[in-house]
Amino acid sequence: MDLFEYQGKQYFARYGIAISPGDVADTVExxxxxxxxxxxxxxxxxxxxxxxxxxxxxxxxxxxxDEVRLHAGNILGLDIKGHVVxxxxxxxxxxxxxxxxxxxxxxxxxxxxxxxxSAHGGVEIEVVAEETPDAIAFLSIDPVVGLDLATxxxxxxxxxxxxxxxxxxxELLVKLYDCYTKGDCDLAExxxxxLTPDGxxxxxxxxxxxxxxxxxxxxxxEQYRATDTEDPREKMAKExxxxxxxxxxxxxxxxxxxxxxxxxxxxxxxxxxxxANFLDIGGGANADVMAAALEVxxxxxxxxxxxxxxxxGITRVDxxxxxxxxxxxxxxxxxxxxxxxDGTNAVEGRAILQPHLNDHLMTEATMLxxxxxxxxxxxG
Amino acid sequence: MSIFxxxxxxxxxxxxxxxxxxFHGLRNRDYGTQIVGGVTPGKGGTDVEGIPVFHRVVEAVxxxxxxxxxxxxxxxxxxAAILEAAAGGIxxxxxxxxxxxxxxxxxxxxxxxxxxxxxxxxxxxxPGIISPGxxxxxxxxxxxxxxxxxxxxxxxxxxxxxxALHELSQQGIGQTTCVGIGGDPVPGTNFVDCLAAFExxxxxxxxxxxxxxxxxxxxxxxxxxxAHMTKPVVAYVAGITAPPGRKMGHAGAIISGSKGTAGAKxxxxxxxxxxxxxxxxEAGAKMVEIVRAL
Numbered sequence: 001m002d003l004f005e006y007q008g009k010q011y012f013a014r015y016g017i018a019i020s021p022g023d024v025a026d027t028v029e030x031x032x033x034x035x036x037x038x039x040x041x042x043x044x045x046x047x048x049x050x051x052x053x054x055x056x057x058x059x060x061x062x063x064x065x066d067e068v069r070l071h072a073g074n075i076l077g078l079d080i081k082g083h084v085v086x087x088x089x090x091x092x093x094x095x096x097x098x099x100x101x102x103x104x105x106x107x108x109x110x111x112x113x114x115x116x117x118s119a120h121g122g123v124e125i126e127v128v129a130e131e132t133p134d135a136i137a138f139l140s141i142d143p144v145v146g147l148d149l150a151t152x153x154x155x156x157x158x159x160x161x162x163x164x165x166x167x168x169x170x171e172l173l174v175k176l177y178d179c180y181t182k183g184d185c186d187l188a189e190x191x192x193x194x195l196t197p198d199g200x201x202x203x204x205x206x207x208x209x210x211x212x213x214x215x216x217x218x219x220x221x222e223q224y225r226a227t228d229t230e231d232p233r234e235k236m237a238k239e240x241x242x243x244x245x246x247x248x249x250x251x252x253x254x255x256x257x258x259x260x261x262x263x264x265x266x267x268x269x270x271x272x273x274x275x276a277n278f279l280d281i282g283g284g285a286n287a288d289v290m291a292a293a294l295e296v297x298x299x300x301x302x303x304x305x306x307x308x309x310x311x312x313g314i315t316r317v318d319x320x321x322x323x324x325x326x327x328x329x330x331x332x333x334x335x336x337x338x339x340x341x342d343g344t345n346a347v348e349g350r351a352i353l354q355p356h357l358n359d360h361l362m363t364e365a366t367m368l369x370x371x372x373x374x375x376x377x378x379x380g
Numbered sequence: 381m382s383i384f385x386x387x388x389x390x391x392x393x394x395x396x397x398x399x400x401x402x403f404h405g406l407r408n409r410d411y412g413t414q415i416v417g418g419v420t421p422g423k424g425g426t427d428v429e430g431i432p433v434f435h436r437v438v439e440a441v442x443x444x445x446x447x448x449x450x451x452x453x454x455x456x457x458x459x460a461a462i463l464e465a466a467a468g469g470i471x472x473x474x475x476x477x478x479x480x481x482x483x484x485x486x487x488x489x490x491x492x493x494x495x496x497x498x499x500x501x502x503x504x505x506x507p508g509i510i511s512p513g514x515x516x517x518x519x520x521x522x523x524x525x526x527x528x529x530x531x532x533x534x535x536x537x538x539x540x541x542x543x544a545l546h547e548l549s550q551q552g553i554g555q556t557t558c559v560g561i562g563g564d565p566v567p568g569t570n571f572v573d574c575l576a577a578f579e580x581x582x583x584x585x586x587x588x589x590x591x592x593x594x595x596x597x598x599x600x601x602x603x604x605x606x607a608h609m610t611k612p613v614v615a616y617v618a619g620i621t622a623p624p625g626r627k628m629g630h631a632g633a634i635i636s637g638s639k640g641t642a643g644a645k646x647x648x649x650x651x652x653x654x655x656x657x658x659x660x661x662e663a664g665a666k667m668v669e670i671v672r673a674l
Binding site for chain 2: 106108109111112113144181184186211213214216217243245247255256257258259260261262263265266267268269272275278280283311312313342343344348353367368
């Protein structure tokens, strides 16, 4: 789960990481109230989960009430790459002496944590990594050992941060590691981490991705969940407990297992179609789950045909077939459905469906044949 | 022969008294696996359909001589269960639990390596392992596997593993061992571990490998194959059309920036001499062709 900047900053603050004084605002009036509270000048920042806010006019400096009214009014409702701004973060503007970069993430190939620190912040780290890889000090951290202050001190030396910033930066990095691990982040990134002319080091931006598998030990994440998804289809799927990702195509996909669902998308694409979604209904493809899945797919106006791709393992295909029929009694589906049922008890499953087959409910023996049929139907 | 597990392997089930543990544990026993005990703290002294239950792994190992454990416990308790198994004398741990926090996985993996170097963990979040006709630990349906070899299968995805087994079994082609390594960010056992074991197994004549987007395990496998593998490998990588930045079901299946794409993985495998196929059906057909020509 990706956090908005303001949520990331608030998350950092929980772990004692210095941020600029600021607050959120959903209206121009609230923006004024926050600006007066934190003190001018302030920065008015659009809260959207997409890069390039500044270029799109979503980040503005304001010196007084009039400028806050002007900028807050312009930015609220602004469309940035398809994301409409509904919330602002207003913070006291910082003078910047230097911009650094710091992050922690999981280094999967080495099964360790990876810290990245650079004296060249404020630009995309991918660009730094590409053009001047030596400007990034990488630190591999054994999760069993963790990161202590002594190691962090060597690290800031290696990254050649300005002398005056080093001790504060080292302390902040230990806190950021703490936030990353205890806070169950997939990514905790500060870009830029700034040094002010009066010698203070703090986070000017926050990019945090939380590991949703750790939700059970973070009741405080509930507040983030409310703002997590904007796609109405994904909201609906989430409410029904389905593993769904909305895409832009016309073929609705239902499959059991993440790998098979991904593979189904691929095969639809290979035969010239486009998938409307990724949907993994998991192992237990009973009538309730199938009905919920069909409801979500049916609510997507772009969908013109549906591909149900089930491989029975422990879930027997005859049970899946019964589930599909029961679901169809409960939900009225507008698009034609092509089923490919294979695996345990596939013959029995197909026999159950046989009397119900028509031009709205069809079966095919293989994944490839089913994909061809459903794509032809989707194209009308 | 087979890799990692065979008819001699004695298995305990951690979480045998839970709904899932009971279901899969008994299924595995019905398949012929030597399920010799269960472990549930607080329920020692009871039994599940004749399988004795112990409070602790160490007790179960002492009483049964088990060397393998099947961990079926909820995510908050999985890391502790894995470490208890290792400390209790188990050398092969299969953990099917889905939804373990990535930080717990990273910590547990490193503790295993540092404190229990002789222990192999398979998973978490994997379907398990089956050596057809000999031993089945996990959730794979034994019906779709066929004993006798000569194909070894290693896969990151559950249902695609079943699909692969099915495609081969239907054509009368058996498997030595089928290993599901799971779709999580920090797998205990990776492609290279399995490829190396298959390379060393005289009965395995060819290997089918099923990858998916995210991480760089497939690329590392490709490097290893290029340098060491003498047996033919057929591969399929799921997620060619997956959008970047979205977790496709599995916690590990995510394209970050330009890294982890299916295309890059397929290219790396192809360059290493692997037969890369566009979908599971093609991969099955290619393997059938290879085995028939052996």
